[in-house]
Amino acid sequence: xxxxxxxxxxxxxxxxxxxxxxxxxxxxxxxxxxxxxxxxxxxxxxxxxxxxxxxxxxxxxxxxxxxxxxxxxxxxxxxxxxxxxxxxxxxxxxxxxxxxxxxxxxxxxxxxxxxxxxxxxxxxx
Numbered sequence: 354x355x356x357x358x359x360x361x362x363x364x365x366x367x368x369x370x371x372x373x374x375x376x377x378x379x380x381x382x383x384x385x386x387x388x389x390x391x392x393x394x395x396x397x398x399x400x401x402x403x404x405x406x407x408x409x410x411x412x413x414x415x416x417x418x419x420x421x422x423x424x425x426x427x428x429x430x431x432x433x434x435x436x437x438x439x440x441x442x443x444x445x446x447x448x449x450x451x452x453x454x455x456x457x458x459x460x461x462x463x464x465x466x467x468x469x470x471x472x473x474x475x476x477x478x
Contacts, residue, residue, distance in 0.1 A: 355379045355467050357387075359449045362472030365439055369476070373434040375449030375469060386452045386459040387432040389423060391445035391474075398448065403459040404432060412460060417443075439476045446471040 361373040377384060388403035402413045402423035411423050422435045432449065450465035458464065 355381055355384055355451045355453060357449045357451050357467055357469045359447065359469040359472040362447060362474045364475045364477065366477050367440055369439050370435070370437045371439065371474060372436065373447055373449075373472060373474075375432045375434075377430040377432075377451055380453075381430045383453040384430075384451055385455055386464070387425065388450045388452070388459055388465060389432075389434045390448045390450060390462065391443075392448065392471075393442075393445040396445075398462060400460045400462075401447070402434060405459070436474070439474075441476045441478050443474060444476050445474060447474050 355377050356379050357375050357377050359375045365371055384406045386405050389401040390398050391401050392398040400414050404411045404423045404425050420438045425432045448471045449469040451467040452465045456464050
């Protein structure tokens with residue numbers, strides 16, 4: 354089992370930047386992918402980005418591509434989400450997720466079997 358804990362959320366003005374971090378612990382050697390999801394009030398949790406742990410290959414949602422970037426530090430068992438040019442519509446609780454499953458894609462909630470508690474990101478106009 355792998356546990357994850359997010360950090361780095363906060364309040365920022367539109368156009369600003371934030372970097373989220375997610376540290377994994379436990380049986381980290383079994384990690385196949387890590388991802389970020391977000392959930393705004395009244396909406397479903399949605400995919401933001403993911404990274405395959407062994408290869409480092411990434412996928413970003415259309416809504417954040419070119420502004421957000423997911424990366425990882427294998428030595429620290431940590432994944433990051435660099436968020437630039439933030440917009441008010443990026444306001445949400447951001448969740449880190451970890452998968453130990455071998456799948457073709459990691460863009461859905463069902464692909465992940467470990468979740469963090471979430472960190473709030475608020476972007477003011």
